[in-house]
Amino acid sequence: MKKYYLIYALASGLFIQPVLAQQKKTTVKAPIAKATTKPIVGKIIPNDPNVIIGKLPNGLTYYIRKNTEPNKRAELYLANKIGSLMENEEQQGLAHFTEHMAFNGTKDFPKNEMINYLQKAGVRFGADLNAYTGFNQTVYQLPIPTDSVEVFKTGFKILANWAGKVTMDGKEIDNERGVIVEEDRQRGKNAQQRMSNQLLPFLLANSQYAKRIPIGKVEILNSFTHDKIRSFYADWYRPNLQSVIAVGDFDVKEVENLIKQNFSDLKNPASPKTRINYDLPDNAQPLVKIATDKEQPYNVAQVIYKQREGSVKTDSDYKKSLIQSMINNMLAGRIQELTQKGGAPFLFAQSTYGSYQGGLVWGISALTTIAVSPTTAGLDKALKAALAENERMAKFGFTAGEFETVKKKIEAGMEKQYKEKDKTKSAVYVQQYLENFLTGSSIPSADYRYAETKKILTTLTLTEVNALAKTLVTKNNQIIVVQAPEKDAKDLPTEAQLIAAIKTAGNGVTPYVDNTVNKPLIAQMPTAGKxxxxxxxxxxxxxxxxxxxxxxxxxxxxxxxxxxxxxxxxxxxxxxxxxxxxxxxxxxxxxxxxxxxxxxxxxxxxxxxxxxxxxxxxxxxxxxxxxxxxxxxxxxxxxxxxxxxxxxxxxxxxxxxxxxxxxxxxxxxxxxxxxxxxxxxxxxxxxxxxxxxxxxxxxxxxxxxxxxxxxxxxxxxxxxxxxxxxxxxxxxxxxxxxxxxxxxxASLPALNKNENFVDNGINPPKGKVSKTVYKGLEDKATVQLMFHDDYVYNADNNIQLDALKAALEIKILERLREKESGVYSPGVDLSVQKYPSAHYYFTISFNCSKANVDKLINAALEEVNSFKVNGATADDLKKFKSEEARQEELSLRDNGFWLGYLSNRLKYGDNVEQLLGDKQRLDAVDVASTKAAAQKYLNGDNYIRLVLVPEK
Structure with missing residues (x-):
């Protein structure tokens, strides 16, 4: 019953996400917006002395920090203060398109040479090598090993190529059009996108944000002339809007020299275009928008209380952000408690203060309250119940018991973070420096955060917390949004009823009663065993x-x-x-x-x-x-x-x-x-x-x-x-x-039943099966092609399957995305099980247009057949072995890896020393072994074809 995951995913669908060029989703706060200038209150937070911040004569900013977690690795980022808001009318979608082109040929790395080079060095495409584009920023990320001098130095060369040496070859541009159109199809062509199309102009107040959604317009993506994207790159990819961030296990002086060597020759345009910071207007009266869709399954109401707020720069800002975290925690606890009680009028509810629209609109934060109702008729009741908790908070504040509880939580979290300060991952530091470059937010050291948090918790009063909580429920800048099934449109609350729900939600609310249980967790201590x-x-x-x-x-x-x-x-x-x-x-x-x-x-x-x-x-x-x-x-x-x-x-x-x-x-x-x-x-x-x-x-x-x-x-x-x-x-x-x-x-009860599980015979069908589902309004198809069979589960067979999977994934990506331009991110998944019966599952999956289903399935099967005839290429196996070796280096210093490894070996009755033979098993993988594996495991005797296409 994964109920709350499903509903939360739906409720959060209003947020506009940055566009990713590759397959991995990265959640990063966007820069904050231009807001009304306010005097600085409090002392400026000093930057962590362990980070070197510098600027080249051409204006490029750099951040460098030595950090040995993980060992022999570095995180290299290129951050650009440019995104879709910089596009003109004819360039909509080209900020994101430019990001794609950075992987399709640069001065020093023609075509796909960059990706090939990095994969052979153990860097995974999508999982490691990645990028994303938002309204205000485009960020490239490159985790790279540092124990190879040549590879490490090349990493900075790659960043410099992204920064100013993308070739924008005309043929490559045209080949990439279909990929980006398919990205739009994969991420959208559904109820969420259709409702977003209704809601975003409203939520973004018809501002420049509403006119520059990062994915752009399909008609422009398909038809723009090459000069439009070349102009965008020339105008905006410039050092005075760029930053290089390097954190890792390296020599700091050497890295500073590498940055100077690779980036000093980059030039700014003679007449640079002005980079404008855009804003959203205020609204004195509540704004209401109701959106419906045939495929929308639930009734969702959302009330947003907007207010302007910049990033954390001073100790006063830090204290305020800490109190806001405490308020979120206490308010969430109340709503959780209400949800658990019988008769709660909503399926799901939450009320949280944070960045507006997931942090993608600069300088605006909001208290956002969401209620998901079981029925259309009960939507206003569900909304009022959720809003009542805001009003209860604003009218009566939090209790002394809640305050003491949340202080303990904050203190425990802070203590844990401080104890781990020398084990902090490099990626954590990168995000801090990225925020500093993009928004000007502070970079406090771990020592500063620890001391400041401790000082605040010692002196903070409940009165201060309740005073700030009251300000979160604003009387202006209120926005109401409803999403509902189209069939229920006539039964939805009217705009007047929704506005009344806000105004009357606090009627009759009483102070919260703390129901803390003051008992030990275990009433009677057990008698110890041996x-x-x-x-x-x-x-x-x-x-x-x-x-x-x-x-x-x-x-x-x-x-x-x-x-x-x-x-x-x-x-x-x-x-x-x-x-x-x-x-x-x-x-x-x-x-x-x-x-x-x-x-x-x-x-x-x-x-x-x-x-x-x-x-x-x-x-x-x-x-x-x-x-x-x-x-x-x-x-x-x-x-x-x-x-x-x-x-x-x-x-x-x-x-x-x-x-x-x-x-x-x-x-x-x-x-x-x-x-x-x-x-x-x-x-x-x-x-x-x-x-x-x-x-x-x-x-x-x-x-x-x-x-x-x-x-x-x-x-x-x-x-x-x-x-x-x-x-x-x-x-x-x-x-x-x-x-x-x-x-x-040792005191737990034991009956010594020596139990085992039962194989109830839940197995996939043997033979060839084809099933097509006709459902959906738009031209979007989903395909899964599955090869499966009974299996002899052991480490030797597993590594051969892993190699086959990795090599096939490379070829499926090359064929379906690069050659056919018919998909965005195809996947090849492998699942093996030993119990209750040993079985393997190979699955090729992708989204595409309905018209291309058969063509792309045939193309995928041609690649499968090629493996049965030729095996994997030596080049692709080199990539697989390098990635496996690099990932194992990281895994062996990870608690989570060891927990999974040991528990699985013990579950399956395997030798716990199995990993000591990993290198020998990896060495045994070659072209011939993958050919034999393909003939055995991809023979097609047990093949399942599952397709979803729009309704006939």
Whole structure:
């Protein structure tokens, strides 16, 4: 029941996202806008002394910092203070198009040579090498190894080529048109885009922002003459609007010299165009816009209270931003609590203060309140309920208890961040310097943030917090937006009713009552058990403990993070053990885990844990049940207590359960409005071969979900801990962990059932299957081509499949995107499983126009057949091996990698020393082995073709 993810994705659809040239989405705050000039209040925050900030004679700014996390790596960025707002009428979309062209040929790297060179150096296209374009900025990112002098130096050469040496070859421009049109198709051609087209001119007040959406206009993209994009590049890609950011494991003086050598010869235009900062107008009266669409599944209302606010530059700004974070946290807690109660009038609600439209409009922030209603008729009621929390906050403020709780949370987060200051990733610093260049925001050091936050928390009063909270609900600059299904348009609240909802939302509100539970998490401490055996494996650095109740505990101490311990556990069984009559309830037993623990509902548990950096949750999936979580070393006992409490004292909450079931019904009833939802359900059904236990959930299925059965199943799954295996990775000492292990794990109940999961036969169909779904209003098709079969699961076979997947992905991208210009970001996915039955799945997927479906499928299959005849090319295998080796270097110093690696090896009964043979297995991959793998795994005997096209 991924309910809130689905609704939140819908509710956040109003935000305009920057346009990415490659496949990876990067979330970066956009620069802030020109606002009314205000006097500086407070002391200017000093810049971190560890960053060197300089400027070349031509105006290019640079930031350099030495940082060794990760080792032998650097993050190189080229930031440009230019975006779609700089385009003229004939250039709409060409800022983004220019970004694409930077990867299609420069003076020193013709055509695709840049990408080929970097891939052979272990840099992944899309995942590492990337770029994005917004209204005001275009940013290129290049993570690169520093242990190769030649590769590292070439990185700066690449940045300089982007900055001023893109060739803009006419043939390459024309080839790229189709790719960008397909990018627009992949990201849009849906209800969200159609509603955005209705809403954006309104939200952006018909300003220059509304006229310069980064993706541009398809008709211009298809027809602009080459001189238009060349002029844009010549006018705007200039050093006085550019910055080079370099953070990593390198010599600072050497990097400064490399920047001077590569960028000093770049010239500004003789008569540079003025770079204008655009603004949005104020509005004294509420503005209302209602948008409907045939494929919109939910009723969403949003109220925005806009106000002008610049970036954080002074200690006063810093204090204000800290208080705003506290307000967001406390307000979110209240709405979460309201959502959990029976009778909440919305499916989802939130109220948050932050940058307007996701930070893409300069200098404007807003309190944004969203309510998703189960019915059109109840939309104004849902909205009023969410707005009432704003009014309750403004009228009565927050309580002393809430204030103390949030201070503990802020302090705990600050302490954790400070402890990790020497383990901060280079990418984190890059974002700080990027913000400084684009918006002028400060670059405080970790020491400054720690000391300033501590000082503020010591002196801050509840009165100050409540005074600022009151200002967030403004009387002017109010905007109301409604999105709803077209069929319900006549039943929607009128503009007058929506405005009245704002004005009357505070009627009758009373002060918030804090319901903190003042009890211990565990009422009676358990009787400690014993460790019955201990073994060590120095090759992978682990200690294995066996407890008296049969639990195994694997411990891997690391120094990768100073303040992190992460853990997971698994025991065989899961929902596979439920009968066919009860599996719906069993599959939703996780609702019990989401209901809190013992006497603590989720809100009360959050308050109890304030000030502690520890969490532990329980899960039940199809084959396993267990626990997962994380902790600061100082709060490890709390994490162990949470494990014990979730295993022995789960909470049965009728209100939370009924609210989730009610919401789930609404979502299920409405989901068929969305073509992607209908397609996803079809894919799920086909891949389960229409097995009942693998089918999409229906309303009739939901009616079979019983709280009593779900609760009983949860308790039964955790009644026998004898089959559990725990894995702990992070900064701890084994001996100091043992008392927690004996007290809270060795005391868990054990029935010694020696359980296993059941293979219920949910398998994909054998043979050739083709299924086409006809759903959707616009010319957008989705294609998945799947090769699958039973499989001998082992490390040797896995690496051959990985190599085949990586090489095929390169060729599919080259063929479908570069040669055919028919797609934007095709994907090749590989999934292998050992249990409940060993199977592999190769999936080629892409979006395209309906007319190109058959042509592009045939092109993809031609590439597959080429692999069966010739295998992968030696060049592509070199890229694969280099990327694998580079990624393993990073993985071996990552706690998350080790947690996943150890738990998977133990789940599958593999040798935990398996990774020690990775190099030998990688060396065994060659052209002949990939040819044999293609003939075996891509033979087409079991081939599934799944296509979504618009309605006939």
């Amino acid at each position: 460790i019955v055996s201990e073994t060590k494996n120095d090759k992978v650095g682990i200690t294995t403990l066996v407890l008296n109740n049969g639990i195994k505990v694997i411990l891997k101490p690391t120094d990768f993070k100073n303040d992190q311990v992460i853990f997971t556990s698994f025991g065989k069984g899961g929902s596979s053990l439920a009968s066919n009559d009860d599996f719906q309830s069993a599959e939703n037993a996780n609702l019990v885990a989401q209901s809190g623990v013992g006497d603590f509902n989720p809100t009360q548990l959050t308050k109890y844990l304030a000030g502690k950096t520890a969490n532990a949750s329980a899960y039940i999936d199809s084959e396993y049940q267990g626990f997962s979580g994380s902790s600061s070393p100082k709060d490890l006992e709390t994490a162990f207590q949470l494990i014990y409490a979730r295993a022995t004292n789960p909470r049965k909450d009728v209100d939370i359960f009924n609210k989730n079931i009610s919401d789930f019904k609404v979502i299920t009833a409405n989901k068929n409005s969305s073509p992607t939802s209908v397609y996803a359900d079809t894919v799920q059904a086909v891949m389960a071969n229409y097995h009942k236990r693998g089918m999409p959930t229906t309303l009739q299925d939901i009616d079979k979900i019983s709280l009593d059965k779900a609760y009983a199943f949860y308790k039964e799954r955790f009644a026998d801990a004898s089959g559990q295996t725990f894995v702990f990775v992070g900064n701890f000492e084994v001996e100091k962990l043992k008392p927690f292990i004996t007290t809270y794990l």
